[in-house]
Amino acid sequence: MLRAEAAERRTDSRVWVVQRRERTRHLIELGGLVQKAGLVELTDDDRATMYGALLELVGRARDDNADDTLMLWKRRGKRAFDAEAETTA
Secondary structure (H helix, E strand, O other): OHHHHHHHHHHHHHHHHHHHHHHHHHHHHHHHHHHHOOHHHHOOOOHHHHHHHHHHHHHHHOOOOHHHHHHHHHHHHHHHHHHHHHHHO
16 A cells, blocks of 8 residues: 555656646746847846736736737737748748
């Protein structure tokens, strides 16, 4: 019984580690987008200003025109990704 419990704990631990790594990777990618968008330089790396700007974006996205706003942002983002891919290819 002890071996089975130990094996189960190891499996639980491994799952937790994998989930933590996935979350860490996701957060790093999001940070890269903040950097890529120019927000870090624009705000002179001021975290309070960046946070306020992000909160403003969330406020706009929750507006009455949320669907239109999100669609516009998505199109702009895709165009920027495509333009970047063309310059690096």
